[in-house]
Each structure stands twice: as structure tokens, then as C-alpha cells.
Amino acid sequence: MAGVMAQTSDTDRKHPDLRLVEVHMTASTLVDWFVREVLPLEAALMHFLRQNWRNQAEIADLRQDVYVQVYDAARKQLPTHTKAFVFQTARNLLIDRVRHDHIVPIDGVPDLEAIDAPDNAPSPEQATIARDEFRRLQVALDKLPPRCREAVILGRVEGLPGRAIAARMGISEPTVSVHLANGIRALVNEIYGRKSSDKEQS
């Protein structure tokens, strides 16, 4: 732990090893970078957080905090090494929490090199991943509660607007909204929350 603490002085917090480049920023560039380079790391990030944090109920909040810090930092400058930057941010966040809570749940310093995360460059296996993602989406869809599933199928698959979904299902419009929102969350969590290698048992 002494080593961990020594590395988290305020000067270190500037990530001297993570060179940042000046980039002419526009909102769309930032959003695009986040979608293209940060979100695909989510499965690996979640894995990292679960491995290094005892209270699993807090993982979603930790992920959010990492995203917020990464995104706010990138408003000024996009990091050149997104993956390293994201995991460095996650690591520092966990260490901050340890200090703050006076608890010691961290098992040493995570090895950034050992973290299994996708490269930023598109891979030739993308087609395979795409097929895999489709299968996982289908499974996630099947796992939704029946009414929620029905609303999502009418909306996302059949392309009906909310009002038509309400009429077809004979339920109120606010209820349709809740079903759609829950369904969207479940599907998106399926897309980002899991590595494509985590095969669904079906």
C-alpha cells in the first residue's frame, strides 16, 4: 500500500506519462471520442472495478464517476492514450475513495498492461463481434419482463411510435414510456457492460 500512496501525490495526478495533445475541440468531437474510444472499454472497466472494489453495490456509481472525470478532462484536451487514461482515472478514484472511507479494499496496484481491453483501432473481427452482439441483444430482449419486451419489440423492431404502442397494448402512455426506458437501459447495458467473449449460456 505504501507504494500506492507514494504514487498518488498531487503531482502524479497530472499523469506525466500520459501525454495530452492539443486538439481543436467541438462538442461533436468530444462526444464522438467518448462513444468511439471510451464506451467500448466499459466491459473491461467494470471488470476492473469489480475486482478492486469490495462493495459491488457501488460499482455503477464508480463507473459513472470515472466517466464524469474522464469526460470533464477531455473537454479541455483529448488524451492520446484513452485506455491508459481511463484506467488511471479509475485507479485514482478508487484510491481517493479508500482514503476518504479509511478502508482498504484494494489488492495492490492494478497492472494497466494486464487489463484486457479492446484496442482503439477497429479489428478485423468486427463482423464476428457484430453477429455476436446481435445474438446477445436477442437474448437480452428475451430476458425482459413480458410487457416491457412487448413494448420494445413494437417500438424498436416494428418501429411504432409510443402512442401506437399504447393503443396496441391497451396500456397508458406513461406506462409505455417506463417500459421503453427500462428496455433501452437493459439493452444498452448488454451492449456495453459485457465483453463479447462473455458468451451467453442459452
Next chain:
Amino acid sequence: MTALDQTAAPGSAMDIEAQAALWLQRRQYWDWSDADQAELDAWLAQSTAHEVAFIRLMAGYSRTDRLVALRAPRTERRGFGLLPRMVAGLALVAALGVGAMQFSTDPKDVTYTTPVGGRQMIMLADGSRIDLNTDSILRLRGAVGKRLAFLDKGEAYFQIKHDVTRPFVVTVGGHRVTDLGTKFLIRKGADSVDIALVEGRARVDAKNGAGKSVELLPGEEVIATARDITKVRRSTQEMSNELGWRRGVIVFEHTTLAEAAAEFNRYNPNRIVIGNAGAAKLKIAGTFPSDDPEAFAEIAQDILHLHVVRRGETIVLTK
């Protein structure tokens, strides 16, 4: 940001994600007015956590569009690919063709071809615009989650309406150019491809996924061959010159006569030929109408004191 300490339900990640999902479905599935958008914008501006949660859901949601593949097959089939979906009322202004098309998930490509000397403006339904230069072939293809273009020949200028959920990707000579909010020019030569970024950001992935991936900033140009990819800087003036064809002109700055002739020959069926090496090395500067090699020949005669001989469709310049 005191979010670090907020693990209670309101303001927690799960709570924010739920709110973001309600916004998203509201925008996608219900009437959506400017007032609604303003309300969403205000919510997004409240915190980075809101913004990030919404972006994440939006990007993920766009990837669920492949679920439409589950749709029960239609008994009735659409006739000719994209045609019924193309926006009607195409205006033809002089030699400048103006087309409009909408990307769809139809695998059939829509092909645009310009003859020598021709030029075409393609307006896309998403607000993007592509200007196709002389003697060029461009194919457009809609695909799930992306917009694909293939520059098979010639030159095109892309002004792409950025959509994070549907990246615009141009494939040219095996290289891929991905729009990241961008105006860029691509010219396909015999064995190299020039990609110049005018505005925004773009990424070039070299042929065969050789591992080379280059990000372009405004004013940068990439010259990609089958083997290599090099980056050079261009001045604003040079960039503007390279886009002269959109105004129907060719701009030369310290250009050799040989290069100038080659440039004119891209636009005209009657060719300019340089008769001897001495003439080929002369340098010229100026702005010329791209469709008027005669005017160019006259200037060469008057200014450079060259001999001009016409042989049928060919104009020969000699010293």
C-alpha cells in the same frame, strides 16, 4: 462535483440512467418539440453525469437498430432499391447536376458518375453534401449504424453532417476515411490517394489494416499509397486552391506546365500536350476556368511565348 459521496438513490448512477432513458424514449417515440429539446438541453447542462449517461444510452440505443432484423418478413417487396425513397424534385442547374438521396439499409449501392468536365452536387437527406469533381465515380451505401461511401475514381469534396450514431466512412483505394465532424477532400490518383482536411477532424485507416491510422486536423493532408502513408501541412491558400474546381476554376501556383496540362486534361476531352521538355518545366501561376483549355493555351502563347499548334482534339504547346 460531490457525486463521489452520493450513493443514495436520488442522484445515484442508476437514478440518472433511469432519467436519461426516459428522456431518450421520449425523444424517440413521442412528439418532440423545440420546447422539449430545450428542456432536455437544460437537463443535460445540469451535470456531466447527466450528459455522459445520455450519450451512453444514445450510442448504445443506436446499436440496437440491428434488432429490426427480427421483424417478420414482409409479403410485399419494394421494387427498385432506393429509388422510391429518393427525394423527388431533383433540380438540374446548367451542367451542375444536383441529386438528393437518403441512406437506407438497402444493400444496393447508389452510384454517381460524372463525365470528363462534369461536376455533380449530391445533397444527402441527413444534410450532408458531397461535390463530385470531373471524371469521378462515387457509390453510396446505407448500412446499419453507418453511412458508407466509396470513391472508386476521381475526386470528391465531403461536407458531412456529423452523426455520432451513424459515422460516415469513405473507402478509397482500400484506405478508409472516417468523418469525425468534418469537411474533407479526397482525390484518387493512379496509385495514391490524397486526403485533405479542411475543417473538423477525420481519421484515415491505411489499406489492408496495415495498422496505420492517422488523425487529420484542419490544414493537414495525407498521401496514402499501397505501402505508405505520409502527412503534410497545407496552407489555407493551398487548401482553397485545391477546392477551386467547385467554383469551376483551376488554380495554379508555381505549377509546372506539365502539371498544369495534366490538370486541365482531367476536365476536358480535348487534351493539352506539352511538345518538349523545355516547355514542360516552365512554371505558371493563375486561376483558369477548368473547362477552357483554349484560354489557357492563349495565355501560354501570350505570356510564356509558346507555340500553340492544334491537331484535331489536341493542343500542343512547344517552346
